[in-house]
Amino acid sequence: MSADYAREDAAGSFDPLRPKLMRVAYRMLGSVADAEDVLQEAFIRWMKADRCDVREPEAYLRRTVTRLCLDQLKSARHQRETYLGPWLPEPVVEEESEEDVTLPLMLALERLSPLERAAFLLHDVFGLEFDEVGASIGRDAAACRQLAARARVHVRETRPRFQLDKQHGLELANAFFTASRNGDMKALAALLAADVSTHSDGGGKRPAAMQPILGFDAVMKVQERLAVVFKHRRSTLVRVGFINGLPGFITLEGDGELQTTALDIEDGKIAAIYIVRNPDKLKHLH
The missing domain is CATH 1.10.10.10 (Winged helix-like DNA-binding domain superfamily/Winged helix DNA-binding domain)
Incomplete structure (x- = not known):
């Protein structure tokens, strides 16, 4: 069997399973890049395997991916411990909400x-x-x-304690973007829960809070400071959608870099704001 034929034969059974395997790998690792690396390694192993003896390719490949992820998590744990500031998973943006793992x-x-x-x-x-x-x-x-x-x-x-209406979630995301970028603090305050928190992941690559910001007053103070920044450095809305299962949006910020904002909504109010600014985690969005 030629190398080209072996690759095509392996791809014929692997590619239809790729989306399912990617879901497993990403949810295990929280990193799109690492999940793609795992799938590449799983494909190489699949190509070398005696596929005629495998009765259930999906189960075989899921086991392979899971074990590769377990190996990856051992080194990832150390990386998380030395990470600068809050760590958030790489954002995956979808048209529809993935409700199984938010x-x-x-x-x-x-x-x-x-x-x-x-x-x-x-x-x-x-x-x-x-x-x-x-x-x-x-x-x-x-x-x-x-x-x-x-x-x-x-x-x-x-x-989630409350079932979120998806359209309402997207409307809240739009309203949050508009109020925060226009400096409309009254409209912004009406969107936030009393115990709202903000979590910003800059990874030491871009400015971001080094600790979560907790409580309505603290979050509003930060938003007031950011409103001044947005006056001079425009933030452009790129897309509204679901980010890791939560309503949110992608923006192009004044420094020319992308940013994602995801909103955890409880009982009609924004309970948590998750912002990814680390450019290494946003490469796949370009």
């Missing part, structure tokens, strides 16, 4: 061990039986059941 849930997953994270995602999000979860992470079904149960305790509080 941005707050992804942040909660960061607090889990790699095995807890894998067991929770594979069972609770992707609906696999614990036997298959065990085959993917190298543990028996009983151990996987315990891992998933521990994970649920940590992430329970991040599940």
Whole structure:
């Protein structure tokens, strides 16, 4: 079998599964670039495998991707610990809301061990039986059941308490952009919850708060300072959509770089604002 034919033959069975595998890898790693690297490595292994002996390619490849992600998470944990300022996952922008794993849930997953994270995602999000979860992470079904149960305790509080109307969410995102960029503090105040928080990820590459900003008064003070900046350095709306399952928008900022803003909305008010400014995390949006 020629190398070109082997690649085409492997791609024929791999490519239809790529979107599903990408969802697993991205939700495990929180990084588009790292997820793409994992899929590339999984494809290389698939190309070298004796595919005739694989009865269920999807299960085989999901196990491969999961194990590669577990290896990646070991080094990623150290990178998170030395990261400058708040860490947020790379933004994925979609036309429709992906409600299975929203941005707050992804942040909660960061607090889990790699095995807890894998067991929770594979069972609770992707609906696999614990036997298959065990085959993917190298543990028996009983151990996987315990891992998933521990994970649920940590992430329970991040599940949305209110069902958000998607169109209303996009309207709030538009209203937040308009009020914040025009310096309309009265309109902005009406959008925010009393316990609102702001989380900005600049990664040390662009100016951003080094700690989360907590509470209505503190967030409003920051917005008042930013309104002065926006007067002199225009912020242009590029697109409104769903960012990691939350309503939000992409902007082109005055420094010529992109930025994403995602809004966690509870009971009709903005409860949390997540801003990604690190240019390394926004390359795929260009």
